[in-house]
Amino acid sequence: MSSVVLLVVLPFAGAMIALVGKLVRAEPVLSVISTVPLLGMGALLVMQFPAVLDGAAFTYSLGGWPEPAGIALTLDGFGWLSSVLVVLISTMVVFASFSSRRYRSTYFFVLMLLVAGMQVVVLTEDIFTMFVGFEIVAISAYVLIAFDRTDEGLLASLKYLLLSSMGILFFLFGVFLLYRDFGTLSLRIMAEDSATTPMAEMTSVHLAVAALCVGIGVRTAFMPFHTWLPEAHAYAPHPVSALLSGVLIKISFFAMLRIIAVFRATYLSDLLLWIGAATAFLAVVWALAQRDAKRLLAYHSISQMGYVLAAFGATSALSLTAAFSHAMHHALFKSLLFLVAGAAVQMSGARDLYLIRPIGRRAPLLAFGFVVGALSIAGVPPFNGFASKQLITSALDHHPAYALLWITAVGTTASFIKVSRIVLPRRPAGPALQITKLMTGLRSAHRVPVSEPASAGVMIHIPVVVLGLLCLATGVFARPVSLLLASLLSPTGLGAFTTTSAAGDPAIPATFLSGAKLLGALPVLLLGVLLYAGTTTVPGTRLARRIERIMPELRTILLFFVFGLALFAAAAYR
Amino acid sequence: MRKTDILDVVSRKLAPFMFLFGLYLVSHGDLSPGGGFQGGVVIASGVILLAMAKGSAAAAALLPVRKLAVTEAVAFGLILAVGLAGVLMGAGFLADVLYDGTLLPIVRTPFVFILNLLIGLKVGAGASLICLHLFAQE
Numbered sequence: 025m026s027s028v029v030l031l032v033v034l035p036f037a038g039a040m041i042a043l044v045g046k047l048v049r050a051e052p053v054l055s056v057i058s059t060v061p062l063l064g065m066g067a068l069l070v071m072q073f074p075a076v077l078d079g080a081a082f083t084y085s086l087g088g089w090p091e092p093a094g095i096a097l098t099l100d101g102f103g104w105l106s107s108v109l110v111v112l113i114s115t116m117v118v119f120a121s122f123s124s125r126r127y128r129s130t131y132f133f134v135l136m137l138l139v140a141g142m143q144v145v146v147l148t149e150d151i152f153t154m155f156v157g158f159e160i161v162a163i164s165a166y167v168l169i170a171f172d173r174t175d176e177g178l179l180a181s182l183k184y185l186l187l188s189s190m191g192i193l194f195f196l197f198g199v200f201l202l203y204r205d206f207g208t209l210s211l212r213i214m215a216e217d218s219a220t221t222p223m224a225e226m227t228s229v230h231l232a233v234a235a236l237c238v239g240i241g242v243r244t245a246f247m248p249f250h251t252w253l254p255e256a257h258a259y260a261p262h263p264v265s266a267l268l269s270g271v272l273i274k275i276s277f278f279a280m281l282r283i284i285a286v287f288r289a290t291y292l293s294d295l296l297l298w299i300g301a302a303t304a305f306l307a308v309v310w311a312l313a314q315r316d317a318k319r320l321l322a323y324h325s326i327s328q329m330g331y332v333l334a335a336f337g338a339t340s341a342l343s344l345t346a347a348f349s350h351a352m353h354h355a356l357f358k359s360l361l362f363l364v365a366g367a368a369v370q371m372s373g374a375r376d377l378y379l380i381r382p383i384g385r386r387a388p389l390l391a392f393g394f395v396v397g398a399l400s401i402a403g404v405p406p407f408n409g410f411a412s413k414q415l416i417t418s419a420l421d422h423h424p425a426y427a428l429l430w431i432t433a434v435g436t437t438a439s440f441i442k443v444s445r446i447v448l449p450r451r452p453a454g455p456a457l458q459i460t461k462l463m464t465g466l467r468s469a470h471r472v473p474v475s476e477p478a479s480a481g482v483m484i485h486i487p488v489v490v491l492g493l494l495c496l497a498t499g500v501f502a503r504p505v506s507l508l509l510a511s512l513l514s515p516t517g518l519g520a521f522t523t524t525s526a527a528g529d530p531a532i533p534a535t536f537l538s539g540a541k542l543l544g545a546l547p548v549l550l551l552g553v554l555l556y557a558g559t560t561t562v563p564g565t566r567l568a569r570r571i572e573r574i575m576p577e578l579r580t581i582l583l584f585f586v587f588g589l590a591l592f593a594a595a596a597y598r
Numbered sequence: 599m600r601k602t603d604i605l606d607v608v609s610r611k612l613a614p615f616m617f618l619f620g621l622y623l624v625s626h627g628d629l630s631p632g633g634g635f636q637g638g639v640v641i642a643s644g645v646i647l648l649a650m651a652k653g654s655a656a657a658a659a660l661l662p663v664r665k666l667a668v669t670e671a672v673a674f675g676l677i678l679a680v681g682l683a684g685v686l687m688g689a690g691f692l693a694d695v696l697y698d699g700t701l702l703p704i705v706r707t708p709f710v711f712i713l714n715l716l717i718g719l720k721v722g723a724g725a726s727l728i729c730l731h732l733f734a735q736e
Contacts, residue, residue, distance in 0.1 A: 026690065033678060033691065037678050043670070044675070047664070047668055084690070086691055087694075088692075
């Protein structure tokens with residue numbers, strides 16, 4: 025099926041068109057044309073949908089060379105979902121990029137290259153090609169993060185470059201070990217070979233899987249490999265932040281799922297569960313302490329990925345569906361939040377939550393979109409965050425780690441009351457004014473950059489409306505959506521990883537909006553309001569400043585890498 | 599720091615041979631060690647040698663930045679086109695569309711030669727461009 029290869033080649037063709045755009049007079053026209061391949065990819069994915077839903081997996085060997093020598097691309101339910109995510113969010117980001125009118129064809133060249141890299145990562149069956157895809161993604165991400173050439177952006181990009189190059193070396197080391205043992209780079213053949221070998225005899229494979237997990241973990245940014253993410257996502261150009269937080273970190277997570285499934289590394293699940301819960305909790309503490317709107321959102325990305333990881337680590341009947349649905353929903357609402365926050369920052373020129381001018385009156389539609397995103401991430405019914413958090417609750421099923429996730433939900437609610445400053449027009453009076461004065465007087469641990477106010481454009485409304493509606497739709501129709509996810513995922517090899525019941529029915533709850541469940545969301549909201557009130561008191565703000573300053577240094581993080589490798593490898597011998 | 603004439607003379611004498619060796623690697627990649635990427639990098643290293651010894655202006659006079667940029671974009675497009683030609687002819691992406699089933703006494707594969715040539719152009723132009731831009735910023 026040549027449509028599989030087109031899914032990878034089309035974005036490259038778009039990048040090529042943008043490259044030509046740099047050289048000719050019709051630069052704006054070619055910038056627009058360079059993004060048209062996204063539509064083609066969308067159409068191809070829609071055309072493949074019925075077959076993929078039936079459990080078909082299209083494999084395509086590049087150049088007609090069969091595997092082990094050649095490189096195969098596979099489009100199955102898993103690849104289809106990941107591709108849909110990439111295409112959908114990229115299209116939205118392209119609209120937002122056109123809206124600000126600042127980006128020319130060089131930007132679209134790098135953007136389409138990033139899309140192509142992500143497509144390579146999700147569709148390839150070959151682990152070295154996956155490495156190449158990760159590098160294409162990383163190099164284009166470095167350029168995009170620093171694209172506005174602000175001091176913070178350049179520094180953030182450099183930090184990301186240092187850390188992710190270190191991380192990818194671990195990945196490459198894992199690839200080397202696997203090639204040494206299996207004599208092939210094809211994941212499919214490795215899966216067949218390792219299925220016949222007893223676990224105990226694969227000692228170097230355990231090390232290889234650990235190295236791959238660390239390498240990918242740096243890109244997925246779970247703790248303690250997360251330190252590059254807040255800066256990279258906060259200081260990147262606004263549409264790019266949406267793409268990075270929305271898709272990029274999920275792509276690497278999906279790659280990790282694939283690798284864990286191929287080597288049946290079920291022994292990692294407890295470790296992943298606890299890392300996920302700890303990541304979710306710690307990241308939300310840091311998020312609450314932030315005063316830079318986009319940094320706060322970036323910490324929430326780490327926190328929500330913690331949720332996804334914890335759900336996946338639970339290895340219950342639901343966990344794969346729960347992890348996937350939260351990853352998808354997070355992609356929708358986080359890119360929405362980043363786009364609106366970016367527009368607000370652009371319109372007022374300030375990123376500091378206490379200086380930003382609320383956009384509620386000037387751009388009511390954007391403000392409305394933001395409220396939808398905030399309610400989704402805080403898990404308020406009937407938005408999609410509520411639905412996927414329900415699935416996660418059932419997947420974890422009273423596991424002790426669930427307590428951490430519950431506290432995280434409280435923190436998430438509190439911090440989104442804090443961010444609502446960027447939309448709600450309010451006049452500080454009396455004690456509120458005092459606090460605001462105190463906060464503006466207190467120096468933040470990080471310099472909060474200021475830029476010239478500018479219009480956010482009209483086109484930004486398209487992605488905001490579309491993403492907002494999708495957030496609502498996936499929340500209201502949570503049951504059909506999660507059934508669809510489950511049926512797309514179950515025929516793929518990943519289904520074997522989670523202990524699905526014999527019938528293959530992943531036990532999706534019959535209803536997502538029952539009265540008891542709605543009542544269950546109430547204490548979280550109330551405690552969230554209380555927690556927010558707590559952070560606005562004077563001791564609360566002092567504590568927040570103190571937390572904000574805790575930041576591991578680069579050399580400490582390198583130790584974390586080695587420590588993480590040992591931890592992941594040791595998990596096999598528990 | 600004073601620059602000696604030795605560097606100047608040697609680099610001017612050496613650079614043409616580096617270009618030639620790069621072209622050799624590109625054109626014989628289908629028969630012997632080498633290939634488009636390697637040859638392209640050797641060509642680019644010739645450009646870099648000139649740029650370091652004689653200044654980036656001199657190197658840009660030989661290979662103008664704009665022409666390099668056009669070459670890179672066109673080669674990129676042609677690589678994609680050659681790959682997609684296989685799809686159009688129903689043979690699959692990057693399939694050898696020139697192979698007619700006859701085995702030649704010397705195993706030259708025109709298709710691989712064309713691909714190597716395009717990759718050599720793309721890599722040579724791209725790597726030279728990166729360096730010329732970096733030198734120009736100093």
